[in-house]
Amino acid sequence: MNILYDERVDGALHSVDRAEFLHTLQTRLPDLDILHAAEDLRPYECDGLSAYRTTPMLVVLPRHLEEVQSVLRLCHERKVPVVARGAGTGLSGGALPLEKGVLLVMARFNKILEVDPAGRFARVQPGVRNLAISQAAAPHGLYYAPDPSSQIACSIGGNVAENAGGVHCLKYGLTVHNVLKVEMLSVEGERMTLGSDALDAPGFDLLALFTGSEGMLGIITEVTVKLLPKPQVAKVLLAAFDSVEKAGRAVGDIIAAGIIPGGLEMMDNLAIRAAEDFIHAGYPVEAEAILLCELDGVEADVHDDCERVRVLLEQAGATDVRLARDEAERVRFWAGRKNAFPAVGRLSPDYYCMDGTIPRRELPHVLGAIAALSAEYNLRVANVFHAGDGNMHPLILFDANTPGELERAEAFGGRILELCVKVGGSITGEHGVGREKINQMCAQFSNDELTLFHAVKAAFDPLGLLNPGKNIPTLHRCAEFGAMHVHHGQLPFPDLERF
Amino acid sequence: MNILYDERVDGALHSVDRAEFLHTLQTRLPDLDILHAAEDLRPYECDGLSAYRTTPMLVVLPRHLEEVQSVLRLCHERKVPVVARGAGTGLSGGALPLEKGVLLVMARFNKILEVDPAGRFARVQPGVRNLAISQAAAPHGLYYAPDPSSQIACSIGGNVAENAGGVHCLKYGLTVHNVLKVEMLSVEGERMTLGSDALDAPGFDLLALFTGSEGMLGIITEVTVKLLPKPQVAKVLLAAFDSVEKAGRAVGDIIAAGIIPGGLEMMDNLAIRAAEDFIHAGYPVEAEAILLCELDGVEADVHDDCERVRVLLEQAGATDVRLARDEAERVRFWAGRKNAFPAVGRLSPDYYCMDGTIPRRELPHVLGAIAALSAEYNLRVANVFHAGDGNMHPLILFDANTPGELERAEAFGGRILELCVKVGGSITGEHGVGREKINQMCAQFSNDELTLFHAVKAAFDPLGLLNPGKNIPTLHRCAEFGAMHVHHGQLPFPDLERF
Numbered sequence: 001m002n003i004l005y006d007e008r009v010d011g012a013l014h015s016v017d018r019a020e021f022l023h024t025l026q027t028r029l030p031d032l033d034i035l036h037a038a039e040d041l042r043p044y045e046c047d048g049l050s051a052y053r054t055t056p057m058l059v060v061l062p063r064h065l066e067e068v069q070s071v072l073r074l075c076h077e078r079k080v081p082v083v084a085r086g087a088g089t090g091l092s093g094g095a096l097p098l099e100k101g102v103l104l105v106m107a108r109f110n111k112i113l114e115v116d117p118a119g120r121f122a123r124v125q126p127g128v129r130n131l132a133i134s135q136a137a138a139p140h141g142l143y144y145a146p147d148p149s150s151q152i153a154c155s156i157g158g159n160v161a162e163n164a165g166g167v168h169c170l171k172y173g174l175t176v177h178n179v180l181k182v183e184m185l186s187v188e189g190e191r192m193t194l195g196s197d198a199l200d201a202p203g204f205d206l207l208a209l210f211t212g213s214e215g216m217l218g219i220i221t222e223v224t225v226k227l228l229p230k231p232q233v234a235k236v237l238l239a240a241f242d243s244v245e246k247a248g249r250a251v252g253d254i255i256a257a258g259i260i261p262g263g264l265e266m267m268d269n270l271a272i273r274a275a276e277d278f279i280h281a282g283y284p285v286e287a288e289a290i291l292l293c294e295l296d297g298v299e300a301d302v303h304d305d306c307e308r309v310r311v312l313l314e315q316a317g318a319t320d321v322r323l324a325r326d327e328a329e330r331v332r333f334w335a336g337r338k339n340a341f342p343a344v345g346r347l348s349p350d351y352y353c354m355d356g357t358i359p360r361r362e363l364p365h366v367l368g369a370i371a372a373l374s375a376e377y378n379l380r381v382a383n384v385f386h387a388g389d390g391n392m393h394p395l396i397l398f399d400a401n402t403p404g405e406l407e408r409a410e411a412f413g414g415r416i417l418e419l420c421v422k423v424g425g426s427i428t429g430e431h432g433v434g435r436e437k438i439n440q441m442c443a444q445f446s447n448d449e450l451t452l453f454h455a456v457k458a459a460f461d462p463l464g465l466l467n468p469g470k471n472i473p474t475l476h477r478c479a480e481f482g483a484m485h486v487h488h489g490q491l492p493f494p495d496l497e498r499f
Numbered sequence: 500m501n502i503l504y505d506e507r508v509d510g511a512l513h514s515v516d517r518a519e520f521l522h523t524l525q526t527r528l529p530d531l532d533i534l535h536a537a538e539d540l541r542p543y544e545c546d547g548l549s550a551y552r553t554t555p556m557l558v559v560l561p562r563h564l565e566e567v568q569s570v571l572r573l574c575h576e577r578k579v580p581v582v583a584r585g586a587g588t589g590l591s592g593g594a595l596p597l598e599k600g601v602l603l604v605m606a607r608f609n610k611i612l613e614v615d616p617a618g619r620f621a622r623v624q625p626g627v628r629n630l631a632i633s634q635a636a637a638p639h640g641l642y643y644a645p646d647p648s649s650q651i652a653c654s655i656g657g658n659v660a661e662n663a664g665g666v667h668c669l670k671y672g673l674t675v676h677n678v679l680k681v682e683m684l685s686v687e688g689e690r691m692t693l694g695s696d697a698l699d700a701p702g703f704d705l706l707a708l709f710t711g712s713e714g715m716l717g718i719i720t721e722v723t724v725k726l727l728p729k730p731q732v733a734k735v736l737l738a739a740f741d742s743v744e745k746a747g748r749a750v751g752d753i754i755a756a757g758i759i760p761g762g763l764e765m766m767d768n769l770a771i772r773a774a775e776d777f778i779h780a781g782y783p784v785e786a787e788a789i790l791l792c793e794l795d796g797v798e799a800d801v802h803d804d805c806e807r808v809r810v811l812l813e814q815a816g817a818t819d820v821r822l823a824r825d826e827a828e829r830v831r832f833w834a835g836r837k838n839a840f841p842a843v844g845r846l847s848p849d850y851y852c853m854d855g856t857i858p859r860r861e862l863p864h865v866l867g868a869i870a871a872l873s874a875e876y877n878l879r880v881a882n883v884f885h886a887g888d889g890n891m892h893p894l895i896l897f898d899a900n901t902p903g904e905l906e907r908a909e910a911f912g913g914r915i916l917e918l919c920v921k922v923g924g925s926i927t928g929e930h931g932v933g934r935e936k937i938n939q940m941c942a943q944f945s946n947d948e949l950t951l952f953h954a955v956k957a958a959f960d961p962l963g964l965l966n967p968g969k970n971i972p973t974l975h976r977c978a979e980f981g982a983m984h985v986h987h988g989q990l991p992f993p994d995l996e997r998f
Contacts, residue, residue, distance in 0.1 A: 117755060118859075118860055119858060120754065120755075141757060142757075163704070173676075176707070177672075177676065186947070190947050192945075192948055192951070193948070196856075196924065196925050197858045197923040197924070198856035198857055198858055198889055198919075198923065198924035198925050198928075201925050202925055202926055202927045202931075202936070202940060202943060202970075203943075203944065203948075203952050204712055204952055204956075205662070205708055205711055206708070206951070206955070208675070208704045208707030209705070209707060209708040209955075212703070212704055213703055217703075229757030252617055255617070255619065256616060256619070258728030298799070298800045298803060300799030300800060300803075301797045301799060301800045357695075357697035359618060359696045360617070360618065361618055390697055424695065424697065425695065425697035426695050426700050426701055427701055428701045429697075432701075433701045433702065437701070444701060446691075448691060449691055452685075452691070452705070452958065452959065453702050453703055456708075456955060456958045457703075458954075458958065459951065459955045459957065459958045460954070471701075471702065472702060472703075
């Protein structure tokens, strides 16, 4: 599916003698694990966005900071691009390798260095899994809040690089709100510290700039994250609706009432049926939409909020509202949601997962528009998403073996993202831009804004060696792509041909 | 007190013909209010840090976006530096004018453009006062959380430029955590949007980078801020201690217990006595330290937390713990704290307000070290600060008319900030670097890190025309200053002579 990408446009195409480079690397770093045989490289061809595949020139798996520094220095010397990779679970192709680049796998940096319950932080290496941090903090009654669905597998370095989200981000923020400090290496292998152990760091907020920069500004070698006290209790309400628009309006009503749920998730009928078939969560399969609303905190507070939310849901037209009777049912309700993607995957040979955000007030409108596009493109779509923060994940079902369906699915997806931009939202909530959405960036930003992004990139990496061709499109690419920048809601929907 | 500053080092010293420049400005913008007579310029010589004064070349007071654009374009054309100013309440000299620069006063952009209770945001012009936002949101049961002590007067543009904090930042975050979107003008007058109306913006997080950048990256023309629901109830506990170290430890105990107070403030004996004399807040004047702990939220939750905090305070050795009986007493307790600076100002002809942050665990140690430095420099110090987030405000008392005291106070202040850096903190919590702390930046950051700051600055403003000489010192300045960079806690305390 490489149709959207053209290395001639975005890639750093330097001619390097692969054999000589490998020999130099082996000579300088005799202890470094290097993969170079075709069969060893194959597992690293893609990340979680498996439709895009490129065989890297070489894969290196360092164990020590000094090895990473030496690799970076050699690559800088030879002008060889470097793509960093953690667990490889990213969904936008941010860790897609380059044919003429080194893939720098940080998975072996997997130590939890410190858990400080009084300071409420954990200091970890970038290869530590997201869930492992919460597990290490659990004996102190603490946890790390951002919880992407891949949290069993994904690593914190990748979470920082992509500014990962999750079900609980509505209340507890994205990765950027939960990271205190990052130790990194510059493209030349120099050590730098972004952020601090204290409240705030003076100068420019490079930590926030770095978070979500998709491996384009430096290599993460250590992360200090905030830990939060575990809520005393958590309860979940499940509400059924006979239309997705009503469910969308209920979301706005809950937030407008001053309640901040721990999670507020929505699924439409296709997703409900798929999840119920797969997980037997106890969902009402006749409903057009369900909302799952989790309330967490201290007992009395949660009890009051549950009652207020129940009333709001009923006023918004819910046909049924159920409070999970016990912890087992609460976990079952969530299991359906957390497995919705694989569940929908059982309905169709292929699906394309989108990740756009919109202002909450636009939910009913955008859901209606997606239904209309679904008819227009003659492709089914299942909606599963973080409704509370307006982060949508429409899953477009298609069969890549039916000629034209892949292209139709991509065109449909592009239209959804442009719709998000048009209503004041953005083309990615938590999955990142990566390779996948680089063309849509041309719709999201003006040339002035893209030029500023490139200038900031050049401040860190003047030669453009770190993860080139991701995240920020060149102006040349945007011109080739032919996208019109959307500004002040004026999007002239472009023709299909450009996809 | 211009002894720390040297325009030859940091300033953008272009030779501009003042008369000709004024004439061109008047011709191009006949409706623009321009101040150029000496007596009209005097009120703009300084901001809230009145010890530093410079007469600006010109002051402009635009009313329309197009005027600001034209001013910026002319300045860019002639390479004239521009310093933006809001209400002028900043405490670090961030809006200190330049002798050869234009002071761009944004105070007339003072309209609240939109309050959206369902979307929970307000869209305002940069000259809108911080408190005015909460007042406009109050009918909807909402408010804007960051509350600097100057909130009656300070404007939101300055809050964004300095990443302002306040008493409630422990629970609700700094300005950067409460801003959704900024409309800005580049140094060349181009309009740009940072952030979005939705959850997250793709590409680099320029909004966070911009927040706290002290007017060096662009001119703010519109700000969209988050609004939060007002807590149902707020209660305050006042605890007295016979040592500041015990009070410091109590702060850590409360946070470690998983309680996040709305505010957690500390005052030492000198500050307590000064505030009590001035405000009659009902403080125990014999106490060596007091803590004020505000708990807010829903009734039952606040009640439980008050009991838990009371037990923790008593276990930490509080000699007395009082819950404010009613709203009147709660307000009185806070009035003492909020007026502590002017109250201390009555004790001495001059005082120097520091603003450093430290990790909470270091509070007892750092308070002890400040007491030792107070003896060493033979200057009294009053401690008033946001204890919960480790943001200290030691007030050094001195008499500028006694030869040598000003220099001693500055040296003492520098030592405190270096101490903050040494224990893993930073040289500013919420007041910014501005002109005041530009030398201490040399201690906080390495040359590599400062070089990166300059490269980022150049990405936005290649000619260095926006607020030059603030926030980020040149490497040349650091070399002249002779500061040793503190890294990994190794600070060779330099000799006094360098001040």
